Each structure stands twice: as structure tokens, then as C-alpha cells.
Amino acid sequence: MPRYRRYFRDGQTVFLTLATHGRYPWMADDAACNMVLASLRAAKQRHPFRHHAHVLLHDHLHLMISPYPGVEIPALIGCFKRAALSRLHHIAPATRRLWQPRYHDHIVRDENDFARHLDYLHFNPVKHGLAQHAGAWPWSSLAAWQSRGVYAPTWGHTPPDHMDDIRES
DSSP, rough: OOOOOOOOOTTTEEEEEEEGGGGGOOSSSHHHHHHHHHHHHHHHHHHEEEEEEEOOOOEEEEEEEEETTOOOOHHHHHHHHHHHHHHSSSSSSOOOOOBBBBEEEEEEEEEHHHHHHHHHHHHHHHHSSOSGGGGOOOOOOOHHHHTTTSSOOTOOOOOTTTTEEEEEE
16 A cells, blocks of 8 residues: 655644545434534544634535644544544444545645635535535534624625635545
8 A cells, every 4th residue: 555645744724635435425414424523523632733614525524724733634634533433333334434545635825725725615515516505504614704704694605716726536
């Protein structure tokens, strides 16, 4: 198996995409989504990070986080995946796999890159046909960003101009 090298610096913001094993849509269930978020909180206890944004879709999720100094992204992701498996073992009893073995990461370069990825993440349910507008999707951090005044209440009915600039794995 190839060894992937990932280059992260302390405190660096990263955009992550994790896909379910075989792209099986087990996160279409509300209880599963609640357990995924609980697993993320459990991983955060062991590998602290600043949680900027998230969206859970049926077969993948996106996160934007900034790990605290000394926290390694691969260890954090491994901890999260194990925590999810322990909570959701009933979903994957035959394979014992919930997630694809790898994940996509993108180091956020600057404020503009942060804003573009934040838009991409929050618009993703509309892109995949899961919601008519971004605010209608319950498994997203969009409402928190709207309450801070970053997004208007009507944001997410049409795609941001830069949607095609971001590659999804």
C-alpha cells in the first residue's frame, strides 16, 4: 500500500473530505448523523481543534478545522473514524468499515480560500440534489454562520460563482 505524505503545520486550517465505504449512503439516517457529530466531538477531546464548519451528506462529509499545536491530522481522522465505528458498528457488521481508507485534504491558503471552501461546503447539499437551498439542509454549520451575520438568511439558493473552482474527491 502506498504511503501518502501530508504536510501540515501547527494551527493550519484544512478542508477535509471523508467518504463512506463504497459510497454507501448510511448517513441518510438522522440517528447516524447525530452519532457522527458525537464521534467528531469525541475525537476533538483527544485531538483538539477549532471547528470552523461541517456538512454531512448521505455518503460523504466535509470539515473545515484548524488543529491545535501538536495535533496531527492523520491521528485526528483515525480517532474520529474509530469513534464513529464504535457508535455505528451495527451499520457495518460484515465489513467492519464505515469509511473509505483515505481522505482528501486541502490546506487553506488565505482568507479568500477559506471563504471559497466555506461556500462550497455549505452549498454542497444543493449541489448533490439533497436540498432546494442550503438553509434547508439540517446537517450543516450554515445556521451558525448565518447567526454570526456571515451569510444572509436567503444565501444558498443559487451556486456561488466560484463553485467550480473547488475539486471534490
